[in-house]
Amino acid sequence: MSARITIALDAMGGDDAPGIVVQGAEIASQRYPDVQFLIFGHEKEVLPLIEQTTRLKKVVEFVHADDKVLSDDKPAVALRSRRKSSMRLAINAVHEGRADGIVSAGNTGALMAMSKFVLKTLPGVDRPAIASFFPTLRGESLMLDLGANLSCDADNLFDFAVMGNAFARCVLGVQEPSVGILNVGSEDVKGHEYLQVASSMLRQADLPGEFVGFVEGDDIGKGTVDVIVTDGFTGNVALKTAEGTAKLISEFFRQSFKSSLLASLGYILASSALGKLKKRVDPRLYNGAIFLGLNGIAVKSHGGTDAVGFANAIAVAVDMRQQDIIKKIREDFDSLTRETLNEQAAFE
Amino acid sequence: MSARITIALDAMGGDDAPGIVVQGAEIASQRYPDVQFLIFGHEKEVLPLIEQTTRLKKVVEFVHADDKVLSDDKPAVALRSRRKSSMRLAINAVHEGRADGIVSAGNTGALMAMSKFVLKTLPGVDRPAIASFFPTLRGESLMLDLGANLSCDADNLFDFAVMGNAFARCVLGVQEPSVGILNVGSEDVKGHEYLQVASSMLRQADLPGEFVGFVEGDDIGKGTVDVIVTDGFTGNVALKTAEGTAKLISEFFRQSFKSSLLASLGYILASSALGKLKKRVDPRLYNGAIFLGLNGIAVKSHGGTDAVGFANAIAVAVDMRQQDIIKKIREDFDSLTRETLNEQAAFE
Structure with a gap:
C-alpha cells in the first residue's frame, strides 16, 4: 500500500x-x-x-x-x-x-x-514551464509554456517537449504522445531560426511517441498533436485567444437561440444535450496550470x-x-543525457 | 463623378x-x-x-x-x-x-x-504588414501583422498602429478607433520590452481615437479594441488559433444536436436562426488579407x-x-513626421 x-x-x-x-x-x-x-x-x-x-x-x-x-x-x-x-x-x-x-x-x-x-x-532543466491541457476535436492536448518564459531558445523548447511528453504519458495516459512545435507554417523552413533548431534537436532525440515537427494555431483546436510546445508569450496569447473565441462562438449560438420563438423552442428541446456540451467545455474542468x-x-x-x-x-x-511525474521527468532527462554522452563517446 | x-x-x-x-x-x-x-x-x-x-x-x-x-x-x-x-x-x-x-x-x-x-x-513605413478583420462580440476588429514580419521592433508596431488606425477610420468607418497592443497582460510592465517602448510611443503620438495600451488574447473575441497590433508571428498564431477554436466549438455544438432525438428536433426548429449564425461567421465574409x-x-x-x-x-x-486608404495613410505618416519635427524644433 x-x-x-x-x-x-x-x-x-x-x-x-x-x-x-x-x-x-x-x-x-x-x-x-x-x-x-x-x-x-x-x-x-x-x-x-x-x-x-x-x-x-x-x-x-x-x-x-x-x-x-x-x-x-x-x-x-x-x-x-x-x-x-x-x-x-x-x-x-x-x-x-x-x-x-x-x-x-x-x-x-x-x-x-x-x-x-x-x-x-x-537536473537538466534550465527553466520550468507552465502547462495546461484543454479540449480538442480528438480529446485533450497539453500546451506549454503558457507564460513562465516570454522568450525561449531552442534548448528551452527541447526541455519543454521532454517534460510535456512525460506528462502526456504519465498523467494523460497517452502511451506514444505526438509532439509539435507551434509555428506559422508546417514546412521545416518556416518561422524563427530557434524553432528550426529545436525541431532538428527533437527529430534526433528519439523521445517516446512521435515528433511531428511544426504545427499551426488551428492545430490546437484540431488536436493534431498531444503536446504543443511554444514560448511563454505565444502560448499565453494562443491560450487566451482560444478561450476568448470559445466564449465568442458560444455567445453567437446563445444569441441565435434567442433570435426567434422557433429557435427558443429548439433550444428547449436541445437543452439537455447542450447542457452536456456546456459541461464538456466547462473551463473549470481544465483548471489547474501545471508548473513542469x-x-x-x-x-x-x-x-x-x-x-x-x-x-x-x-x-x-x-x-x-x-x-x-517528477520521477518520470527526472528519468527522461537522465536517459537523454546518457544517450547524448554515449553518442559523443561514439564519435570520439 | x-x-x-x-x-x-x-x-x-x-x-x-x-x-x-x-x-x-x-x-x-x-x-x-x-x-x-x-x-x-x-x-x-x-x-x-x-x-x-x-x-x-x-x-x-x-x-x-x-x-x-x-x-x-x-x-x-x-x-x-x-x-x-x-x-x-x-x-x-x-x-x-x-x-x-x-x-x-x-x-x-x-x-x-x-x-x-x-x-x-x-514614405515613413519601414515594413508593410498583413491585416485582416474578423467578427467580435462588438462587431468587427482589425488585427495586424498576421505574418509578413515574424520579428518586429517598437517602430514597426508603431507603424502598424498608424496604418491600422487609418484603415479602421476609412474602411471600417470607425471615427475614433481604439487601438491596443497584444500582450500577455494589460499592465504597463508586462511583456517584452519592445512592446513597452511601442506602447509609450503610441501614448505620446496622439492618433485619432484612443490608444488603450495592452490587450490580451481573449480581448480579440471580445472586440475590446478596433485595432489589435502585434508582430507577424504572434498575429499569425492568434488568428489561426481563433479559426481553429471557432471550428472546434461549432463542431461540439453540431455533435450535441446529433446526440439525441430531442436535440435533433431542437436543431430543426432552430435551423433558420442557426443558418443566419453560420452566415454571420462565414469565413468567406472575412476573406481578403490586406497588405498595408x-x-x-x-x-x-x-x-x-x-x-x-x-x-x-x-x-x-x-x-x-x-x-x-493609401492617401489617408500617407497623410497620417506625413502629419506624424511634421508633429515630431515641430516637437523637436520646440526643444531646440
Whole structure:
C-alpha cells in the first residue's frame, strides 16, 4: 500500500479565497478519500470555514500564516518579503517533504518565483514551464509554456517537449504522445531560426511517441498533436485567444437561440444535450496550470475559479503525484543525457 | 463623378484557380457595376471561363501571362524568376496606374515580396504588414501583422498602429478607433520590452481615437479594441488559433444536436436562426488579407476560398480604393513626421 498523499494549499490566494479553497478541498476530499490536506492561511478567516466542512475537517492539518501574497505583488518582491505568507509556507512544506504538492489560486508570477527558488529545477532543466491541457476535436492536448518564459531558445523548447511528453504519458495516459512545435507554417523552413533548431534537436532525440515537427494555431483546436510546445508569450496569447473565441462562438449560438420563438423552442428541446456540451467545455474542468520542470509538484489554479474549479486543480496535483511525474521527468532527462554522452563517446 | 475603378486580378493563384477567380469577379462585377477588371492568366485556361460569364465579360480586359507563381515558390525565387507570371504582371499594372489594386489567391510570401518590390512602401513605413478583420462580440476588429514580419521592433508596431488606425477610420468607418497592443497582460510592465517602448510611443503620438495600451488574447473575441497590433508571428498564431477554436466549438455544438432525438428536433426548429449564425461567421465574409504600408492596394485572398470568398476579397480592394486608404495613410505618416519635427524644433 502506498503512503497517503498530502497536498498543501495556499488558502489566501484567489479572488474568492479562502472560501473557494476550503470548499474546493472539501469536494476533493470526497473525491479522493485517501488524500490529506495541509492548509496554510490566516486562522481567523480559514479555521471557521474548515469547521463548517463535513469530510475535510477530518483529513486536514491547518497552519496559521500571518502574511499573504497580494495579487499585484511583483514576483521578486514577493520572493523577498513574503517569506511568512501562506503561499511560501505551503511551498516550503513540499520542499520539506511534509506535502507532496502545492496548489494555489494566487499570484502566478510569485508562485513561480517562490516555487523555483524553494523547490529548484530538476537536473537538466534550465527553466520550468507552465502547462495546461484543454479540449480538442480528438480529446485533450497539453500546451506549454503558457507564460513562465516570454522568450525561449531552442534548448528551452527541447526541455519543454521532454517534460510535456512525460506528462502526456504519465498523467494523460497517452502511451506514444505526438509532439509539435507551434509555428506559422508546417514546412521545416518556416518561422524563427530557434524553432528550426529545436525541431532538428527533437527529430534526433528519439523521445517516446512521435515528433511531428511544426504545427499551426488551428492545430490546437484540431488536436493534431498531444503536446504543443511554444514560448511563454505565444502560448499565453494562443491560450487566451482560444478561450476568448470559445466564449465568442458560444455567445453567437446563445444569441441565435434567442433570435426567434422557433429557435427558443429548439433550444428547449436541445437543452439537455447542450447542457452536456456546456459541461464538456466547462473551463473549470481544465483548471489547474501545471508548473513542469521543478523538483516538486506545484499547480496554479485560475484566480477567478470557484470551489469546483479549485477541486479540479487539486485533482491535477493528486494525479501528478499518483503517476510520479517528477520521477518520470527526472528519468527522461537522465536517459537523454546518457544517450547524448554515449553518442559523443561514439564519435570520439 | 469619380473615375471608374479597375482591379487587377491574378487568375492563376489559389487552389481552385482560375475558376474561382473568374467566377468571383463575375459576382463582384454584379455587386459593383462601376468596377472594371484587368485579368492576368493563361489564355487557354482563363478566356473560355470569361466567355461563360454574363456581366464580367463586358467589363474585363484580359492579358495573357505565360508563367505563374507556384504555391511552393520561395518568395525570393518568385521575385527573381517569375517576372512574366500572372501575379507579377497584375502587380505591375497597379504600379503603372492601369489598375487601382490587385487581388490574388496565390502564394502569400511571393505576393508580398513582389508587391513590396514593385509598389514600394509608403514614405515613413519601414515594413508593410498583413491585416485582416474578423467578427467580435462588438462587431468587427482589425488585427495586424498576421505574418509578413515574424520579428518586429517598437517602430514597426508603431507603424502598424498608424496604418491600422487609418484603415479602421476609412474602411471600417470607425471615427475614433481604439487601438491596443497584444500582450500577455494589460499592465504597463508586462511583456517584452519592445512592446513597452511601442506602447509609450503610441501614448505620446496622439492618433485619432484612443490608444488603450495592452490587450490580451481573449480581448480579440471580445472586440475590446478596433485595432489589435502585434508582430507577424504572434498575429499569425492568434488568428489561426481563433479559426481553429471557432471550428472546434461549432463542431461540439453540431455533435450535441446529433446526440439525441430531442436535440435533433431542437436543431430543426432552430435551423433558420442557426443558418443566419453560420452566415454571420462565414469565413468567406472575412476573406481578403490586406497588405498595408505599400504604395498601392494589394489584397491576398485565402488560397482555399471559393468564388464567393474571392468576390469578398475583391470587395475589400474596391473599398480600400473608394476610401482612398493609401492617401489617408500617407497623410497620417506625413502629419506624424511634421508633429515630431515641430516637437523637436520646440526643444531646440
